[in-house]
Amino acid sequence: MSAKDKSGRSATSVTDQEALDFHSQGRPGKLEISPTKPMATQRDLSLAYSPGVAVPVKAIAANPATAYDYTTRGNMVAVISNGTAILGLGNLGALASKPVMEGKSVLFKRFADVDSIDLEVDTEDADEFINCVRFLGPSFGGINLEDIKAPECFIIEQKLREIMDIPVFHDDQHGTAIIATAGLINALQLTGRDLKTTRLVCNGAGAAAIACVELIKSMGFAPENIIMCDTKGVIYQGRTEGMNQWKSAHAVKTDRRTLEDAMDGADVVLGLSQKGAFSEAMIRSMAEKPIIFAMANPDPEITPEEVSAIRDDAIMATGRSDYPNQVNNVLCFPYMFRGALDVHASTINEAMKIAAAEALANLAKEDVPDDVAAAYQGNRPRFGPQYIIPVPFDPRLISSIPVAVAKAAMESGVARKTLPDLAAYGRQLSARRDPIASTLQRIYERVRRQPKRIVFAEGEEVQMMRSALAYVNQELGTALLLGREQQMREMADREGIDLDRPGIQIVNARISKRTGAYTDYLYARLQRKGYLYRDAQRLINNDRNHFAACMVALGDADGMVTGITRNYSTALEDVRRCIDPKPGHRVIGVSLALCRGRTVLVADTAVHDMPSAEELADIAEEAAGLARRLGYFPRVAMLAYSTFGHPSGERSERVREAVNILDRRRVDFEYDGEMGADVALNARVMEQYPFCRLSGTANVLVMPAFHSASISTKMLQELGGSTVIGPLLVGLDKSVQIVSMAAKDSDIVNMAALAAHNAGS
């Protein structure tokens, strides 16, 4: 199975059911709001609310600029829509637009650490809409208008820009225009074209299309070389049907009347219209090395498969993430607002848009460093027809685009705050991205390059079936579902799960031809531990964890995931009966705790109850190794209740001795201790120990005992709002992951992907 087909399509397609489940599981929707200040004591209440809150109120009344210091305004953007042009789905109303708007808000946070809330305004009347939004200015640092149809969007945006003193940015217009222009600059360069003589057709004359054509013209395209089309065909001078002032501004003198006529001999076509609008004949009639941006969402005007079936000289882009060259405004709006907010910009002007387009275009030409390569679907892309624009997961976007935007805002006089050191600003921006999201993305991409056979041991459980399907749908490899076929099929039918999807295999232990081999293998391992042959036989016949682990041990599967029907330690015992530690390694559990853009690995959260000093040193080595494999530079803190000898105590001595052992082993990673968690995680506290050998706050925490590891990760999850992944099993000779009994589908798929990833390392 390959991760990409001929058109370069990668494997991120999802089923309708998966999309619905994703949105409905847990807390419905994709967003929640959480406080940033403690609200625990009477004092907190007095500060946050009456009487303390009166102080910032008066300060803001006296000087409105201080709202950026005392409230969320400076990092808060509203995503506002009336749902009249939801993606390319048309006018489905304000309520139906909510999933897209929540999605945009989440992308703001994920990609640029901008807080955002969606507001759906239930009117199609431009004046009513303007009246609703115009009074919201004090709440936000910026307004991102979304999926509002033309021509009302032009009136709405223009009016709001005039009356509001914060950036108002219609993403479908300008976000799209910036990305399309960046991609086009690069595609023109690759095909050796001069923008002054290039002939371009833009299909669609709505929000996105008009803005694209305007920005392209401002970059130097000749107006007479651009033909726009809409549902009525070519927009020519003198046309009266279906016109408005924004279309008229781009009407050209031409005899061409249809999209077919317009595309004949054209160098470039931009699709900002609807699914399937381009025919094969139209694409055939274009000039040599045509540039085709089919940007309608969710389905493009023509697919890359259709184009590659008829021509092999095209540069092709779509708005989707599962093909190369994703020309989508997600590459722009988070970073545009990041830069604008950070200089308290009063507006987003042409200079800022052009700066963003140029920065994006230039980024695609830069060499891709190692830590970035993994974001690129497993390949190190080189500037060329399949790579004209960075992908949304490129971690360099956050540190380059906002810098260009902020600089342009300062130079063009719309910044109300000056950033004196842009290089330092760039470095601060890098720290804002969420490292685990990139890490998981990287893991998925690596697995797609080398798909693996993972056995889902509890195959009769509905979560396991769903996870197996998702595993296969994401082209991570083959899912081997262990269980009784009839029971599984009945359950799958009831739940609407397609078990006949290529890539899913049902393995029935009772009728498997491998039962004998597994029993022999297990008996050979257990015969001197009090087990008879028939005991081994019973374990293989009746226990899915033993059967699955033997499949992995004997090479019939590459990895295994289990855990929802049996507690962690029981499942681990089952597995350990069949699989040994990797020679020279120790089996441990490592949890990944993700909180506020920071990821720490915590060990050992699964195996050692009260580790000795020697064992603690082993745990540090295993955890540092995992950190490295996940792409981190390990900085290991050996935690205790004391810090560097104070207060002294027997338990801390064990941790200190572990540090000495690591010294003697001359390990090749940073470590120090013993230290408290505050010293390990807080740079200011760590400064009080200038001799500490860690070059920054720790990203690997070795806990002194299982109970402290377990208690602290669970507290982080329940009280600290952290996401905790794992424990990941490390150190086994074969790849096995055990999920918690409460695991959701998405947790299981992540663990299956991690099992597949480890099977390859």
Ligand SMILES: NC(=O)C1=CN([C@@H]2O[C@H](COP(=O)(O)OP(=O)(O)OC[C@H]3O[C@@H](n4cnc5c(N)ncnc54)[C@H](OP(=O)(O)O)[C@@H]3O)[C@@H](O)[C@H]2O)C=CC1
């Ligand atoms: N990749 C990206 O980042 C983005 C993609 N888009 C996509 O662009 C498309 C348009 O969005 P938007 O501009 O916001 O919507 P609008 O409703 O503002 O505009 C739609 C335009 O498309 C035209 N149109 C519709 N169907 C056809 C067709 N078959 N042939 C020619 N023209 C057609 C309409 O013509 P008429 O004027 O005659 O009604 C109208 O001019 C959507 O598919 C959207 O998903 C939008 C923003 C970003």
Ligand SMILES: CC(=O)C(=O)O
């Ligand atoms: C991507 C986007 O904003 C759209 O298709 O409307």
Ligand SMILES: [Mg+2]
């Ligand atoms: Mg949109």
